[in-house]
Amino acid sequence: MKYLNQMRDINLIKGMLEKVVLKSKTQVNIMEVCGTHTMAIFKSGIRELLPPTIKLISGPGCPVCVTPQSYIDTAIMLSKRKDVIITTFGDMMRVPGSESSLQREKALGGNVKVVFSPLDAVRIAKENPQYNVVFLAIGFETTAPTVALSIEMAYKENIKNYSILSSIKTMPNTMKALVVDEEININGFICPGHVSTIIGEKPYGFLAKDYNIPAVIAGFETVDILMALYSLLEMLENGEYKVKNHYSRLVSYEGNKKAQEIINNVFETSDSNWRGIGKVEGTGLQLRNKYKDFNAVVKLDIVEAQEKPIKGCICGDIIKGKNNPLDCPYFAKTCTPINPIGACMVSEEGTCAAYYKYRGSST
Amino acid sequence: MCVAVPVEIIEIQENEAVVNYGGVKKLVNISLLEDVKVGDYVLLHAGCALYKIDEEEAMKTLALFQEILECNEG
Ligand code: SF4
Numbered sequence: 001m002k003y004l005n006q007m008r009d010i011n012l013i014k015g016m017l018e019k020v021v022l023k024s025k026t027q028v029n030i031m032e033v034c035g036t037h038t039m040a041i042f043k044s045g046i047r048e049l050l051p052p053t054i055k056l057i058s059g060p061g062c063p064v065c066v067t068p069q070s071y072i073d074t075a076i077m078l079s080k081r082k083d084v085i086i087t088t089f090g091d092m093m094r095v096p097g098s099e100s101s102l103q104r105e106k107a108l109g110g111n112v113k114v115v116f117s118p119l120d121a122v123r124i125a126k127e128n129p130q131y132n133v134v135f136l137a138i139g140f141e142t143t144a145p146t147v148a149l150s151i152e153m154a155y156k157e158n159i160k161n162y163s164i165l166s167s168i169k170t171m172p173n174t175m176k177a178l179v180v181d182e183e184i185n186i187n188g189f190i191c192p193g194h195v196s197t198i199i200g201e202k203p204y205g206f207l208a209k210d211y212n213i214p215a216v217i218a219g220f221e222t223v224d225i226l227m228a229l230y231s232l233l234e235m236l237e238n239g240e241y242k243v244k245n246h247y248s249r250l251v252s253y254e255g256n257k258k259a260q261e262i263i264n265n266v267f268e269t270s271d272s273n274w275r276g277i278g279k280v281e282g283t284g285l286q287l288r289n290k291y292k293d294f295n296a297v298v299k300l301d302i303v304e305a306q307e308k309p310i311k312g313c314i315c316g317d318i319i320k321g322k323n324n325p326l327d328c329p330y331f332a333k334t335c336t337p338i339n340p341i342g343a344c345m346v347s348e349e350g351t352c353a354a355y356y357k358y359r360g361s362s363t
Numbered sequence: 364m365c366v367a368v369p370v371e372i373i374e375i376q377e378n379e380a381v382v383n384y385g386g387v388k389k390l391v392n393i394s395l396l397e398d399v400k401v402g403d404y405v406l407l408h409a410g411c412a413l414y415k416i417d418e419e420e421a422m423k424t425l426a427l428f429q430e431i432l433e434c435n436e437g
Binding site for chain 2: 001002003006007012015016019036089116117118119120139142143145146149194197198219223224227230246247248249250251256258259262348349
């Protein structure tokens with residue numbers, strides 16, 4: 001990993017920033033889809049150094065933020081059942097449901113366990129045969145293969161008390177939905193880095209081909225992000241619309257085929273529910289019929305909670321990039337990371353949380 | 364939660380490997396990868412190694428950065 005030191009060389013970063021500044025001539029809107037990019041951009045401080053002609057829009061790539069309110073309420077409902085152990089990534093614990101949170105339910109005696117991996121959830125199921133162990137499966141293509149692995153493992157080992165409450169989402173169709181939304185007006189994309197590790201460069205081809213929108217796959221170093229901006233500006237200037245991959249250390253044209261295979265074995269494309277947005281066609285994954293016994297909704301005969309949007313929270317518009325947190329009257333007043341009103345303030349990758357932490361003052 | 368981190372492989376045991384996770388040894392699943400060996404760096408997310416980091420490609424990207432810096436037009 002010697003390359004990291006070289007990538008962090010201050011002269012390289014300065015030089016690249018200068019190149020971006022010189023290249024920027026007309027107003028452009030660039031969306032960074034991934035929450036980890038949002039975080040990296042704030043952390044690096046480049047937002048303040050870019051010319052006003054470059055508007056960076058934070059996209060929908062924070063899995064916790066896009067998970068709908070009703071999903072959290074269903075999970076909370078389940079955590080109250082005596083026969084259930086809820087297993088979840090830590091980020092979900094503090095997301096407010098309409099009346100409580102998983103953290104609060106745990107404190108009140110609910111059986112909720114934080115796990116590092118769905119594979120740990122399968123292990124918990126094995127060790128606790130008297131309980132139904134439900135994993136809260138949220139995430140994008142980065143997380144989908146691991147969830148699929150957990151399902152295959154439980155299937156092969158005949159573990160009948162493991163299931164998932166799935167709200168897994170997929171990126172390319174989500175980006176398409178954003179592109180066709182005229183209110184957002186995206187001129188170029190910085191593609192989600194680790195989603196691309198799995199799906200490769202190929203699935204973004206339609207952006208350039210069908211919509212004349214250039215896209216760059218980039219890493220998370222400051223210089224990676226500057227390079228992505230430079231490449232996007234260059235392509236826009238030349239009217240040359242392509243997908244460029246500047247993250248080839250972790251992304252190939254085809255992606256990780258083994259991971260894609262296991263995703264396709266276990267899941268099929270479905271519509272998916274988004275926080276504050278509703279159903280978006282073809283943006284989710286659901287279990288194939290073969291694995292239907294691992295669907296918690298069917299297995300545990302759950303009546304899913306209704307969507308009860310939080311009044312005043314504009315997370316939905318923030319996820320779509322239509323607004324930024326400074327447009328929300330609650331931001332940094334009643335809504336803070338310690339006392340979050342909406343999901344975007346909970347996860348580190350959430351746009352509201354990133355704005356709060358780094359006090360972004362410009363858009 | 365989407366955060367994925369590079370970790371070094373220390374030991375391989377069939378479908379699992381011991382990695383150095385910020386100084387702590389951790390057992391992770393490597394069944395999504397082919398031909399990993401001790402000393403490789405992999406991208407770890409949610410208990411699974413997702414990709415073997417290609418250092419040669421990283422050097423090519425660095426060379427591209429340099430090339431852009433050295434070219435004179437804006
Ligand atoms: S600041 Fe809080 S209330 Fe406002 S949009 Fe963000 S999460 Fe919702």
